[in-house]
Amino acid sequence: MTSWAVVKNSDQPAQALALRAAESADITPEKYAAANPPKGADILVRVSHAALNPADLQFMKVIPTWLPFRRGAVPGLDFAGEVIAVGPNVASVAAHAAKPLTVGTLVAGCMSVPRVATGHGSLAQYVSVPAEMVSRLPSGLEGAAQGGGNASASLSTAVGFLGCAGQTAHLVINDAAAVAAFSVAQPRVLINGASGGVGSLLIQIAKARGAYVAAVCSAANADFVKELGADEAIDYNLHAPLHTYLAKTFESQPFNLIYDCVGDQQLFSYSASYLSPNGALISIVGGPTQGVVPFVRNKLVPTFLGGTARTFKILGMMPSGERARGVAKWVEDGTLKQMPIDSEYKMGDVVKAYEKLATKRARGKIIIKVQE
Numbered sequence: 091m092t093s094w095a096v097v098k099n100s101d102q103p104a105q106a107l108a109l110r111a112a113e114s115a116d117i118t119p120e121k122y123a124a125a126n127p128p129k130g131a132d133i134l135v136r137v138s139h140a141a142l143n144p145a146d147l148q149f150m151k152v153i154p155t156w157l158p159f160r161r162g163a164v165p166g167l168d169f170a171g172e173v174i175a176v177g178p179n180v181a182s183v184a185a186h187a188a189k190p191l192t193v194g195t196l197v198a199g200c201m202s203v204p205r206v207a208t209g210h211g212s213l214a215q216y217v218s219v220p221a222e223m224v225s226r227l228p229s230g231l232e233g234a235a236q237g238g239g240n241a242s243a244s245l246s247t248a249v250g251f252l253g254c255a256g257q258t259a260h261l262v263i264n265d266a267a268a269v270a271a272f273s274v275a276q277p278r279v280l281i282n283g284a285s286g287g288v289g290s291l292l293i294q295i296a297k298a299r300g301a302y303v304a305a306v307c308s309a310a311n312a313d314f315v316k317e318l319g320a321d322e323a324i325d326y327n328l329h330a331p332l333h334t335y336l337a338k339t340f341e342s343q344p345f346n347l348i349y350d351c352v353g354d355q356q357l358f359s360y361s362a363s364y365l366s367p368n369g370a371l372i373s374i375v376g377g378p379t380q381g382v383v384p385f386v387r388n389k390l391v392p393t394f395l396g397g398t399a400r401t402f403k404i405l406g407m408m409p410s411g412e413r414a415r416g417v418a419k420w421v422e423d424g425t426l427k428q429m430p431i432d433s434e435y436k437m438g439d440v441v442k443a444y445e446k447l448a449t450k451r452a453r454g455k456i457i458i459k460v461q462e
C-alpha cells in the first residue's frame with residue numbers, strides 16, 4: 091500500500107517525511123482486503139481523502155522515530171473513504187445498529203490519538219479503524235461542498251467537517267461554559283483565529299445559535315469570515331495589540347464567550363475589560379508555553395495576586411465516533427452550511443501541503459486527495 095511515513099523528527103516536512111510506494115502497483119482493493127481482513131469490530135477503509143491538522147506537525151517533530159512503534163509511522167488524523175471490508179463483530183456495534191456499516195458505505199472520521207501515535211495514521215491508501223470511530227457521510231454534503239456536488243467533493247467536504255476540526259468545534263460548543271454563554275439573550279461571541287479549520291466552523295455554529303459573532307483574522311480574510319456569517323471582522327494587525335482594541339471597543343458591550351484558536355495569553359489576561367463577569371474564555375491551544383503555564387496562571391492565581399477574574403478553560407479533543415456523528419447531524423440540520431477548503435493536494439504533494447499548513451495561513455482545511 092502507498093503511504094507517507096515519518097522518517098526523521100523535524101519541523102521541516104521535507105526532512106521528516108518520505109513516501110512509501112506500494113510494492114505492487116496493481117493490487118486491487120479486493121485483493122488488499124483479502125490479505126488484510128479487519129479484526130473484531132474494525133472496518134477496513136479505502137481512503138479517498140485525508141485532511142491535515144497542526145497536531146500532525148507536533149507528532150512529526152516530537153515523538154521519537156527511534157521508538158519501535160514509530161519506525162515508518164504513518165502520519166495523519168482525518169480520513170474519508172469507502173468501507174471495503176468489515177470485521178466479524180461490526181454488526182454488533184451499537185452506534186451503527188440502526189444502519190449497519192457494510193462494504194461500500196462511505197464514512198469519515200478522525201483516528202484515535204493512540205493509533206496515530208503508534209504510527210497508524212490516515213495518509214495511506216487503506217486504514218483499519220474501529221467501526222465505532224466513524225460516521226456515515228451526512229446528507230446535505232453536496233450543498234456544503236466547494237465546487238459542486240460530485241462524490242469526490244462530498245468526500246473532501248466530509249473529511250473537513252467530520253475530522254479533527256469539526257470534532258474540536260463539537261467539543262468546545264458543548265462545553266458547559268459555552269452552553270451557559272449561548273443560553274443568555276443575544277449572546278455575543280468573539281472568535282480568535284476565526285479563518286482556520288476550527289474557527290471557520292465555530293463562526294457558523296455560533297451564528298446558528300443566535301450569537302453576534304466578532305471574528306479576529308487578518309485583513310485578507312475579512313470577507314471570508316463575513317461570508318461564513320460573522321457580523322464583524324477584526325483585523326489583528328491593524329488593531330494591535332488586540333486586547334487594547336477590544337477593551338476600548340467592547341467595554342460597554344462585553345462578550346459572553348471568547349474562543350481562542352491562536353493561543354494569545356494576553357487575550358485572557360486583559361479579558362475583564364471585554365468579557366462579561368459570567369462569561370468564559372475557552373482556549374484550544376496547548377503546549378509548554380501556551381498551555382501548561384497559562385493554565386496554572388489563569389486557573390490558580392487569585393485576583394488579588396494579579397489573576398484575571400474570569401473563567402478560563404483549555405480543552406483538548408479526544409476523537410470519537412460520537413463526536414463525528416454529532417457533527418454529521420449539524421450538517422444535516424443546516425447548522426453547518428459550508429466547509430471552507432483552503433487547498434487540495436495530490437498524495438504525492440503531501441510535503442508541500444504540510445509546508446502550507448506550517449505557515450499558519452490556511453483558510454479552512456487543507457485536503458489530500460489520497461486516491462487519484
Ligand SMILES: NC(=O)c1ccc[n+]([C@@H]2O[C@H](COP(=O)([O-])OP(=O)(O)OC[C@H]3O[C@@H](n4cnc5c(N)ncnc54)[C@H](OP(=O)(O)O)[C@@H]3O)[C@@H](O)[C@H]2O)c1
Pocket residue numbers: 143144145254255258282283284285286287288289306307308309310311326351352373374375376405406407408447450451452453454455
Ligand atoms: N485542543 C485541541 O484539541 C485542538 C484541536 C484542534 C486544533 N487545535 C489547535 O488550535 C489551533 C487552531 O487549529 P486550526 O486547525 O484551526 O489551525 P489552522 O487551520 O492551521 O489555522 C490557520 C488560521 O490561523 C489564523 N491565524 C494565524 N495567526 C493568527 C493570529 N495571530 N490571530 C488570528 N488568527 C491567526 C490564520 O488566519 P490569518 O491568515 O487571517 O492570520 C489562518 O486562517 C492550532 O494551534 C491547533 O494546534 C487544538
